[in-house]
Structure formats: structure tokens, C-alpha cells
Amino acid sequence: MARKALINKANAKPKYKTRQYTRCKICGRPHSVSRELGICRLCFRKLALEGKLPGIKKASW
Numbered sequence: 920m921a922r923k924a925l926i927n928k929a930n931a932k933p934k935y936k937t938r939q940y941t942r943c944k945i946c947g948r949p950h951s952v953s954r955e956l957g958i959c960r961l962c963f964r965k966l967a968l969e970g971k972l973p974g975i976k977k978a979s980w
Contacts, residue, residue, distance in 0.1 A: 921947030 926947040933939050941952040943959035951960045958966070967975045 921949070925949075 921942070926942060929940060929942040929947075929949075940949070941954065941957070942949050943952050943962055944957045945962045946959060948959040948961065952958065953960070953963060956963065956972075963972070966972050967977070
């Protein structure tokens with residue numbers, strides 16, 4: 920679980936654009952965050968399996 924202070928810090932507008940970093944919009948995880956969706960791989964997997972992400976389906980081969 921991410922610390923609330925770091926989540927609030929990430930949501931604040933930085934003084935310079937290069938200081939901005941990505942965090943998951945759902946759980947606040949700082950690593951493995953997809954730029955297109957703004958969520959981490961764990962939340963992506965959970966939402967995809969529930970069918971809440973349109974256009975995403977489980978691969979099978």
C-alpha cells in the first residue's frame with residue numbers, strides 16, 4: 920500500500936515538468952504503471968479479468 924503523503928505529492932503539479940512521475944490512479948503503486956491507462960500492472964490484470972477494460976481480452980494460445 921502506498922503512503923498517502925507520496926500519493927498527494929504525486930498528484931500535486933510540479934514546479935518543472937521533469938519532476939513529474941507516474942503512480943497508479945487506483946492503488947498508488949509507483950512502479951510498472953502504464954502511461955496510456957494510468958494504472959499499474961496489478962490493477963490492469965484485475966480490471967481486465969473482470970471485463971471492465973473495453974477492447975482487452977485474455978490471450979490464449
